[in-house]
Amino acid sequence: MIMEAENLSFAYEDNNNIFEDINFTIDKGDVFCILGPNGTGKTTLLKCLNGIYTPNNGNVLIEGKNIKEFSYTEISKIIGYIPQGHVVTFPFSVLDVVLMGRAPYINLTDSPKEKDIKIAETALKNLGMSYIKDREYSTLSGGERQLVFLARVLAQEPDLLILDEPTSHLDFGNQIRLLEIIDKLSEMGLAIIMSSHFPDHAFSTSNKVAIMKNKSFIDFGNPNDVITQDNLKKAYGIDINLIEISDNQKICVPIKSPNQSLDFDF
Numbered sequence: 001m002i003m004e005a006e007n008l009s010f011a012y013e014d015n016n017n018i019f020e021d022i023n024f025t026i027d028k029g030d031v032f033c034i035l036g037p038n039g040t041g042k043t044t045l046l047k048c049l050n051g052i053y054t055p056n057n058g059n060v061l062i063e064g065k066n067i068k069e070f071s072y073t074e075i076s077k078i079i080g081y082i083p084q085g086h087v088v089t090f091p092f093s094v095l096d097v098v099l100m101g102r103a104p105y106i107n108l109t110d111s112p113k114e115k116d117i118k119i120a121e122t123a124l125k126n127l128g129m130s131y132i133k134d135r136e137y138s139t140l141s142g143g144e145r146q147l148v149f150l151a152r153v154l155a156q157e158p159d160l161l162i163l164d165e166p167t168s169h170l171d172f173g174n175q176i177r178l179l180e181i182i183d184k185l186s187e188m189g190l191a192i193i194m195s196s197h198f199p200d201h202a203f204s205t206s207n208k209v210a211i212m213k214n215k216s217f218i219d220f221g222n223p224n225d226v227i228t229q230d231n232l233k234k235a236y237g238i239d240i241n242l243i244e245i246s247d248n249q250k251i252c253v254p255i256k257s258p259n260q261s262l263d264f265d266f
């Protein structure tokens with residue numbers, strides 16, 4: 001088991017709990033997708049799982065050991081995290097940004113070694129991004145940055161990836177390419193935890209899904225059991241059609257309510 005969450009609860013300062021009693025386990029090769037409406041606590045939970053936030057109750061265990069016992073560098077060798085809307089403001093080249101993923105393996109006073117550069121270049125190559133390795137990172141499009149940042153966390157050689165809405169800036173083609181990359185990484189034994197607003201992506205890529213709402217997981221399990229019209233309605237408060245388009249692909253189509261009227265005051 002790579003990660004276990006035991007009865008996790010979290011509150012910002014003295015406010016009410018954002019979530020309570022969250023439990024799950026993640027093994028090698030698992031792809032765990034967390035769905036749920038805006039503001040329900042997905043990002044907050046992901047930040048508890050990689051040690052950025054400390055839960056006010058419960059424990060996060062990494063390979064059986066409490067996350068509190070790990071240093072930041074030790075966590076970085078095990079977990080690669082891509083936050084939502086990551087920004088690198090200095091004028092670094094793409095290759096430099098990917099090389100930053102090697103930081104947990106390089107002493108503060110040392111420069112990256114040939115091996116680190118090779119690992120960074122391979123990460124870019126695996127994602128089909130070698131052609132922009134000399135470009136300035138800050139000039140890239142949102143989608144290009146997303147893939148370069150993924151190369152950076154892969155250069156960390158982690159066992160677990162935590163991805164906060166990884167497909168949010170990507171066009172249709174790159175969404176599917178990213179899901180295929182996730183499939184491949186999971187086949188190679190990496191575990192992946194991601195949040196998403198696309199139940200279709202959970203169907204096509206994950207083997208574990210949770211729907212987060214009202215401070216807890218309203219359901220957790222395999223996608224076919226969890227992603228039901230009933231659960232989607234509970235989560236998002238609208239009707240959603242589930243359509244099977246092939247043996248292993250289902251899509252979710254939200255339905256506009258014809259009777260809904262909004263009172264707009266201008």
Ligand SMILES: Nc1ncnc2c1ncn2[C@@H]1O[C@H](COP(=O)(O)OP(=O)(O)OP(=O)(O)O)[C@@H](O)[C@H]1O
Binds near residue numbers: 012018039043044045
């Ligand atoms: N630093 C903070 N201080 C206080 N409250 C916060 C902070 N960050 C987030 N929140 C609140 O915590 C709740 C959960 O936010 P979070 O970003 O975890 O939700 P989310 O499910 O990831 O949302 P989205 O799908 O919109 O990205 C929201 O009500 C948000 O306003």
